[in-house]
Amino acid sequence: MTLIDTADSYGPFVAERLIRKALHPYPDDLVIATKAGLTRQGPGQWRPVGRPEYLRQQAELSLRHLGVERIDLFQLHRIDPAVPVADQVGELALLQQEGKIRHIGLSEVGIEEVEEAGRSARIVSVQNLYNLAHRDAEPLLEYCEANGVAFIPWVPLATGRLAEAGGPLAEAAAGHGASPSQLALAWLLRRSPVMLPIPGTSTVAHLEDNVTAATVTLTDEQFEALSKGA
Incomplete structure (x- = not known):
């Protein structure tokens, strides 16, 4: 970090x-x-x-x-x-x-x-x-990508219904042995090279959980499923 x-x-x-x-x-x-x-x-x-x-x-x-x-x-x-x-x-x-x-x-x-x-x-x-469940800023993100502007999504951990049992986020998290919030961060990091997530935290355990998200690699299928599942 x-x-x-x-x-x-x-x-x-x-x-x-x-x-x-x-x-x-x-x-x-x-x-x-x-x-x-x-x-x-x-x-x-x-x-x-x-x-x-x-x-x-x-x-x-x-x-x-x-x-x-x-x-x-x-x-x-x-x-x-x-x-x-x-x-x-x-x-x-x-x-x-x-x-x-x-x-x-x-x-x-x-x-x-x-x-x-x-x-x-x-x-x-x-x-x-901006997060998995709220993507109203998608046009702005694309503008940032085209113009070399960093995009800093706040509240990046929100997952909405994607984390419900049987949903694409829950399934991907189980397959990685990771938490849904870690997968949400992993999706953001893969979504764009200008993305700089800022997950908030109030405990060391939560901080460590967030940091571990950087080691999670989504497959193409998982990324697409999460991208389409909002």
Whole structure:
């Protein structure tokens, strides 16, 4: 694993501080991606805030909380409909020019929004909901493949009915001696060369289960069955 994805609103701020406590000083090959632009007022309460001065403030706080001089990948957590996209992404471009962030990404966007943002800065990644059971972002994934943009699926472990007894995921998992979630990750890793899954975890055992998914190789028949079974 060489990518850790977090955000200022996870906590808020708790996740960034935990990452620093656990891993600083960071290995040279580790990429830490964080996000700003989606505020958390309470359980289940989220509000996009894309004012340039706010995004700059949050980037500065993330630098401090992570203990880095430059953020590898800084993602606009949500596009704020009340603020022009050029102003939001343009501020991230200024931070990039100042050497405070290396790369710029987006989250929960469509192709038109990626192209609009691309007029203000180079977009290297997008992060959208995508998994075996939810593939509404398929056109965006294909766009990313065609344009060399990394695709970071969040909630990658959702399997829906595919994991039910007798379903293609349950059968493939049994054949590999693996868990359905491991097969779900294995499918994502095979689905596209630009795919960077970010499965969340809260226990060491779950983390180890996720990591083992990288060793699972699906047959062509299993991959096709899972691809058609959603």
